[in-house]
Amino acid sequence: MHNKPYILIMAGGIGSRFWPYSRRKRPMQFLDILGTGRTLLQMTFDRFEDIAEPEQFVVITYRKYLPLVREQLPELKPHQILTEPMRKNTATCLAYATYKINSIDPEATIIVTPADHLVLQEKKFTRTLKKAVESAQEGKLITLGVKPNRPETGYGYIQYIEKPGTNAFRVKTFTDKPNTKLAKTFLESGDFVWNSGMFVWKSKSLIHAFEKYMPDMAEVFEEGEDIYGTAGEAEFVASAYTQVKSVSFDYGVMEKSSHVYVVLGDFGWSDLGSWHSLHRLKEKDENNNVVEANAILYDTENSYIKVEGEKLVVIEGLENYLVNETDNVLLICKLDSEKKFREFVSNAKKKGEDFI
């Protein structure tokens, strides 16, 4: 059992990046965004089937999404799904899951993955993971870095120090969402990779890091050592979540620790960060439009048209636009307006909770 890593899937996000298609009640990880017949959560599960048995998976999600996780991953037993009583950012989420797994198996190696990313080349991915697991078992905190192919401004970048003969390179800097100029510099320099948000470590190693860099967090979750897995867990966790601060894991641990290493991979990764990035991945018509609708287009280019049902959609003269109608919301905006989605959703909420 100690040789097979645990797969920790973080599936609690409420992201508004694919609004109005994704909703508070059904965020993107629970949607079949790629039209494959499997949701992103299910595709994430499938991706690790080669290297982990079903009982090695742990999914952590927001309590309201428990029914969705159960429905979409019937392979999991109840104790494999952890629920967060409230949202307290990624450091809290990882602390809870790590302390819990560590209480079951103090020699656990854990692969952490978001539930809403895409990996197109699964064999390459598996090979990268194996290297990462080996390095993690030496006590390192491993983050998976992806070779960038464009100056993407929506991603985080990791600068690393190359050292021949090793699989894991020491991380020098983290930079989240650089501007275009900086992203171009990163791309040209050759010693930057995208931060995939996927990690590998021993539970012990991460607990040491929490103790060192977030001692308040460590203290709270350490106290649950004898409670995890008992009838008192939910009550303990509810209390723990009220005591800790909302801090991102990147800020609280990764950017501070000197034990952070990157293992490089090139496995067709995308964080599916926006309609724009989804447009890049999808099949397009001769005018570079993604059309998921009963639509007739005139003079329309490089757009993403997604309207559910049999409704007829007639569009003339749009270039670089998104048109998405889902349920009770119609959104028409520039395809690259991802930075405005927070505002869209926040203002939509004022019109009614039903719209978000």
Add this chain to the structure above:
Amino acid sequence: MHNKPYILIMAGGIGSRFWPYSRRKRPMQFLDILGTGRTLLQMTFDRFEDIAEPEQFVVITYRKYLPLVREQLPELKPHQILTEPMRKNTATCLAYATYKINSIDPEATIIVTPADHLVLQEKKFTRTLKKAVESAQEGKLITLGVKPNRPETGYGYIQYIEKPGTNAFRVKTFTDKPNTKLAKTFLESGDFVWNSGMFVWKSKSLIHAFEKYMPDMAEVFEEGEDIYGTAGEAEFVASAYTQVKSVSFDYGVMEKSSHVYVVLGDFGWSDLGSWHSLHRLKEKDENNNVVEANAILYDTENSYIKVEGEKLVVIEGLENYLVNETDNVLLICKLDSEKKFREFVSNAKKKGEDFI
């Protein structure tokens, strides 16, 4: 009775100008396009109430719209609504109605009006009509001309020969839908007016014109003289409509007759020819948008947003666009794309009759 004119309302059009809001099943004349609580047909009826008793009205429509006319104008008795068995253009429509009215009242004066135009200044309109009726009773074929205020390319233009001391000026030329350059020349010259599509004449005068310029048409409808108003009328008309050619009244009579005169008026007329022209008339927000929707707009200007119901519409970055969702169709196009509507509707029809 001879002093009060008949009001002939032509309400058979299927126009696609306001598609998808207007549909084959309910063309624009049957819609409350201005949001006044009255449909365009009803507003047309109301406009003549001062100068005609309810029994002076005759509505001619396509047979499928008979229930709509009955519902919207309960003031009319069955014999006041003429139905066309098929569409055979405006000359046929006017021939049938004129011969029918003439069979009842050979001294009839008839005011002809489309059911889908707008008149904002009704008092001025009534004054213009009175002059037109006087001239018509002298035997002239009168068309109402409207002083143009912009080089509109969607209208027909009438060039007239001014003659001081008279109300009705002899028509020199008709020009339908000139290009912008020509429309500007017309506007500057000062001797062109818009062809409102409203006419006044004695039934006798028009019958003479049919006999002279469209003798085939005259012959067919003359034969019904003893049948109009009897149980045989529908059968006779059905047969008549199969015998005549589909010709526009402008082409078949107006452009050929030397008895055509124009009476000028300035009464806030619009033919509501397009979403663009409706946009011009409607109340707008601070960015010149007409918003008839539960909408939130960002960086959006000079657009027309009409989406029924409580659906939330979020729009970013549109300028000069129409967004209309009605029933099972969503249309997004340039606001001034009126020339493409025929194509839109014709292609929509291929997707299903339900969409048009």
